Amino acid sequence: MARKNTKFLLFFTAICLPLITIISPDWLKINGISPCWPVIWLLPFSLKNGPWRSSIAAIFLGIFMDSFTLDKVSFVPSLLLLSLAWGQYGLYNKNLKLLFNIGLMAIFGTVFVGLSIWIQKIILYGDLRNDWFNSWSIYVLISEVIITGLVAPFFSSWLLLAYKKD
Amino acid sequence: MIKTRRKIGFYLLFKSGFWLIFIFGTLLFGIRWTKGAGYLDLYAVLVNPILPGAAQREWIKEGENIENNIRLKLLEEDNNRLRNALSLKDFNSDQRISAAVISRSSRSWWQQLEINKGAKNGILKGQTVIGPGGLIGLVDSTTLLTSRVRLLTDPGHKVGVWVNRTKSHGILTGMGTNRPKLIFLNKNPLVKIGDAVTTSPASTLLPPHLTIGIVQFVDEKALPSPYAIVQLTASPEAIDWVQVLKK
Numbered sequence: 001m002a003r004k005n006t007k008f009l010l011f012f013t014a015i016c017l018p019l020i021t022i023i024s025p026d027w028l029k030i031n032g033i034s035p036c037w038p039v040i041w042l043l044p045f046s047l048k049n050g051p052w053r054s055s056i057a058a059i060f061l062g063i064f065m066d067s068f069t070l071d072k073v074s075f076v077p078s079l080l081l082l083s084l085a086w087g088q089y090g091l092y093n094k095n096l097k098l099l100f101n102i103g104l105m106a107i108f109g110t111v112f113v114g115l116s117i118w119i120q121k122i123i124l125y126g127d128l129r130n131d132w133f134n135s136w137s138i139y140v141l142i143s144e145v146i147i148t149g150l151v152a153p154f155f156s157s158w159l160l161l162a163y164k165k166d
Numbered sequence: 167m168i169k170t171r172r173k174i175g176f177y178l179l180f181k182s183g184f185w186l187i188f189i190f191g192t193l194l195f196g197i198r199w200t201k202g203a204g205y206l207d208l209y210a211v212l213v214n215p216i217l218p219g220a221a222q223r224e225w226i227k228e229g230e231n232i233e234n235n236i237r238l239k240l241l242e243e244d245n246n247r248l249r250n251a252l253s254l255k256d257f258n259s260d261q262r263i264s265a266a267v268i269s270r271s272s273r274s275w276w277q278q279l280e281i282n283k284g285a286k287n288g289i290l291k292g293q294t295v296i297g298p299g300g301l302i303g304l305v306d307s308t309t310l311l312t313s314r315v316r317l318l319t320d321p322g323h324k325v326g327v328w329v330n331r332t333k334s335h336g337i338l339t340g341m342g343t344n345r346p347k348l349i350f351l352n353k354n355p356l357v358k359i360g361d362a363v364t365t366s367p368a369s370t371l372l373p374p375h376l377t378i379g380i381v382q383f384v385d386e387k388a389l390p391s392p393y394a395i396v397q398l399t400a401s402p403e404a405i406d407w408v409q410v411l412k413k
Contacts, residue, residue: 022269032273067202069276119276127323127339136342
């Protein structure tokens with residue numbers, strides 16, 4: 001029964017992920033920037049399921065999230081690498097100190113995803129190789145890291161606890 | 167007993183759960199292919215009852231009056247200059263579709279709006295989207311009930327523009343901030359701080375003389391070409407209703 005509930009929770013939260021990205025409530029923003037929701041969802045999943053299953057989930061999640069953004073810049077490469085790293089970490093560290101560890105890992109994950117988007121944009125658009133864009137990117141990255149670091153300990157810990165009950 | 171190939175195939179398809187992964191994969195790629203159309207349509211239907219009402223429209227009309235005055239002045243100048251010489255592209259004000267903003271991402275990595283009118287209402291990719299203050303962006307994609315608008319501020323987004331006072335052309339490139347970069351096509355644009363930037367009267371892609379912004383900073387000595395920083399007159403962060411101009 002518990003296994004069935006966990007599967008339902010997994011499916012439900014994955015389906016809700018794009019919806020919360022579209023709705024992007026103002027009270028969950030810093031400087032108009034929302035948390036990095038794919039990182040918040042992928043982190044507990046990877047810690048629980050190991051590198052291979054989580055890397056497949058990361059590819060699916062990346063493709064899913066790319067549906068709701070504008071151009072050719074993709075979440076897939078960064079999420080794939082993060083899922084492998086977190087999956088490996090989860091295999092060897094079964095007893096995580098939830099709040100602190102998860103918050104810190106989400107912060108590193110958000111930095112990695114942000115850097116990946118930043119670099120992809122610079123590669124795709126030659127005109128963005130200037131200080132105006134770079135300073136704006138730093139501003140977005142810092143805001144995203146702060147809000148994800150604040151939100152992740154609650155959402156990701158809750159998801160991880162739900163998986164562990166299984 | 168050794169299973170026949172047919173039986174193994176049957177086992178793989180129906181008993182091992184492979185069909186579930188196949189259906190899930192197909193569904194996922196379907197969503198990716200349609201750019202999340204089902205989600206957006208569902209969301210548009212859900213938020214329809216709580217969209218802003220008449221007060222919001224009055225506020226938009228006030229903004230429109232200011233914008234129309236600027237546009238009228240520009241059109242008169244343009245008509246005098248080009249009288250009997252050129253037949254310019256123009257747009258009919260009846261060909262406007264009002265739409266509400268149902269989702270906004272105007273400050274993050276992707277700067278876009280989702281509006282509650284789509285292909286069903288005759289909106290097509292590439293159409294112009296305006297709000298109080300002038301041009302906001304272009305339609306990037308549509309679903310049956312919604313459209314995704316790429317804002318002028320989105321990093322890498324390029325639009326051809328024109329500074330009316332000096333008659334100089336340039337390309338406005340989004341930098342993420344509310345101040346896009348205007349790269350001039352000629353070496354001596356003679357543009358000053360405070361000049362109005364509009365869409366080009368010779369453009370075949372955009373309607374002419376839509377207000378875009380005001381020049382805030384100019385670097386005429388920059389290489390390979392001079393550039394200016396433009397403060398946009400329309401602020402996507404505060405706009406709940408927009409208008410899509412039909413071509």
